[in-house]
Amino acid sequence: MAVSANRLELLQIADAVAREKSIDKSIVIAAMADAIQKAARSRYGQETNIRADINPQTGEMKLQRLMEVVESVEDYATQISLAGARERNPDAEIGDFIAEQLPPMDFGRIAAQSAKQVIVQKVREAERDRQYDEYKDRIGEIVNGTVKRVEYGNVIVDLGRGEAIIRRDELIPRETYKYGDRVRAYVYDVRREQRGPQIFLSRTHPQFMAKLFTMEVPEIYDGIIEIKSVARDPGSRAKIAVISRDSSIDPVGACVGMRGSRVQAVVAELQGEKIDIIPWSPNAASFIVNALQPAEVAKVVLDEDAERIEVVVPDDQLSLAIGRRGQNVRLASQLTGWDIDILTEEEESQRRQKEFVERSNLFMEALDVDEMVGQVLASEGFTSVEEVAYVDASEISSIDGFDEETAQEIQSRARDYLQKIEAEHDEKRTKLGVQDELREIPGMTTAMMVTLGEDGVKTIEDFAGYAVDDLVGWKERKDGETKMYPGVLAPHDVSRADAENMVLAARLKAGWISEEEMAAEAEQDAETADA
Numbered sequence: 001m002a003v004s005a006n007r008l009e010l011l012q013i014a015d016a017v018a019r020e021k022s023i024d025k026s027i028v029i030a031a032m033a034d035a036i037q038k039a040a041r042s043r044y045g046q047e048t049n050i051r052a053d054i055n056p057q058t059g060e061m062k063l064q065r066l067m068e069v070v071e072s073v074e075d076y077a078t079q080i081s082l083a084g085a086r087e088r089n090p091d092a093e094i095g096d097f098i099a100e101q102l103p104p105m106d107f108g109r110i111a112a113q114s115a116k117q118v119i120v121q122k123v124r125e126a127e128r129d130r131q132y133d134e135y136k137d138r139i140g141e142i143v144n145g146t147v148k149r150v151e152y153g154n155v156i157v158d159l160g161r162g163e164a165i166i167r168r169d170e171l172i173p174r175e176t177y178k179y180g181d182r183v184r185a186y187v188y189d190v191r192r193e194q195r196g197p198q199i200f201l202s203r204t205h206p207q208f209m210a211k212l213f214t215m216e217v218p219e220i221y222d223g224i225i226e227i228k229s230v231a232r233d234p235g236s237r238a239k240i241a242v243i244s245r246d247s248s249i250d251p252v253g254a255c256v257g258m259r260g261s262r263v264q265a266v267v268a269e270l271q272g273e274k275i276d277i278i279p280w281s282p283n284a285a286s287f288i289v290n291a292l293q294p295a296e297v298a299k300v301v302l303d304e305d306a307e308r309i310e311v312v313v314p315d316d317q318l319s320l321a322i323g324r325r326g327q328n329v330r331l332a333s334q335l336t337g338w339d340i341d342i343l344t345e346e347e348e349s350q351r352r353q354k355e356f357v358e359r360s361n362l363f364m365e366a367l368d369v370d371e372m373v374g375q376v377l378a379s380e381g382f383t384s385v386e387e388v389a390y391v392d393a394s395e396i397s398s399i400d401g402f403d404e405e406t407a408q409e410i411q412s413r414a415r416d417y418l419q420k421i422e423a424e425h426d427e428k429r430t431k432l433g434v435q436d437e438l439r440e441i442p443g444m445t446t447a448m449m450v451t452l453g454e455d456g457v458k459t460i461e462d463f464a465g466y467a468v469d470d471l472v473g474w475k476e477r478k479d480g481e482t483k484m485y486p487g488v489l490a491p492h493d494v495s496r497a498d499a500e501n502m503v504l505a506a507r508l509k510a511g512w513i514s515e516e517e518m519a520a521e522a523e524q525d526a527e528t529a530d531a
Helices: 005-021 025-044 082-088 109-136 206-216 251-256 258-269 284-291 315-322 324-336 345-367 371-379 385-390 393-397 404-432 436-440 446-454 460-464 468-472 496-510 515-530
Strands: 050-054 061-070 079-081 097-102 142-151 154-158 163-166 182-193 196-202 225-233 237-244 274-279 299-303 308-313 339-344 474-478 481-485
Touching: 025 050, 109 182, 109 196, 142 163, 142 206, 154 182, 163 182, 182 206, 206 225, 206 237, 206 258, 225 251, 225 324, 237 251, 237 284, 237 324, 251 258, 251 274, 258 274, 274 284, 284 299, 284 308, 284 324, 308 315, 308 345, 315 324, 315 339, 324 339, 339 345, 345 371, 345 385, 345 404, 385 404, 393 404, 404 446, 436 446, 436 460, 436 496, 460 496, 468 496, 496 515
Parallel strands: 061 079, 163 196, 237 274, 308 339
Antiparallel strands: 050 061, 061 097, 142 154, 142 182, 154 163, 182 196, 225 237, 299 308, 474 481
């Protein structure tokens, strides 16, 4: 069958639009059919159910009016009786649709303009969907583009099949771009918005540097060397932690390359940003010591529950460890995920002396002993009256100058002191109105009940409403700094695991959860941990 000029022209237009917008030809043809349907309704009536079909091979166009088969006709524009339908189709049933062929129509100026708007809108929507679907799967990749324009410091980048933006705060400080410049950046977000898909690029994102190393170092691309973490102060300094899965390959040397060729390629792309390549270690203390390079570390003290570490450095290494405006220690903290406190040897000595004096005074006051006995107990490593009261008596009697009788007397005084404090706490707890039932929670002490009462908690139901973070505190990291928010029970050194158990026990007693649900949750947590 010969294709008329009009039909051929229709297919050529659809093909050209599909190629230009990089969308499927069938979408353009469907948009044209929708436009023709809209124009036909304006001629035959908006209430009329009209369907337009365009053959994608021949360009032939069909216009049909669809009429629903019903028992009783209420709308003659859209419905037809069963008897009338069976005159056209003997097999027609109630609920079927009868198609009535309509003659070809000439588009008026207004109808043509309306059809054009429908086609443009449908094609634009298809183009946006194509862009979003293409780039949402490219989050985490590096893309190359050309600067299209610069608006208020934000750089608009032409990616060829889409347009992206590098916001001013995602550019490396002091770097400038002008129209036509080539730019390489990291896709960190793609959002579907009213004005179309928004592709956000970054040159300051830590993973931008990680991806650049992946491109420059074949061992990273092949998975032999793994990048464990990255920390950046864009345009100034960065630290990257790497580990090798092959003991014969040095991860630091591989990333540096022959005469520094590999790392220098990354440095050049990052506008001269200095990069420290750190060997990663599963041992937190070793990793943190490595991360603080080039400073030398004398001693480290870890607090694993709080993910905090104290680093002691020689006096002459303090400024090197901290870095200019705290840069070195801040990057090391970001790299390791630990909060790092840096002390000089002199500061640590003064702090230890202060703690020793405080513990000695505590023992002198609580046990009613002289200064020498208080200092001896402190120097032997006792940190609290509870420890003195309930430790095995032989540990005290084995101290030089102490015998069994002295040990018994000291422990007796310690227990008397604790009983007195307990009585004071219980009296205060009663005045605050904290109920006795809270004692049934495993790990709960009278001192904790006083603290809870001061926070307005008096019943099991009140305590069950706590989140674990409310009890032990939480951390928030912002602008490279970690801020610690203390929990209600922070003064009592309650661990997160103990706090979780206490909250679960309270909810169980309050009837918020059942033992079966608790067991199922524990089993699920165990499976997650194994995975």
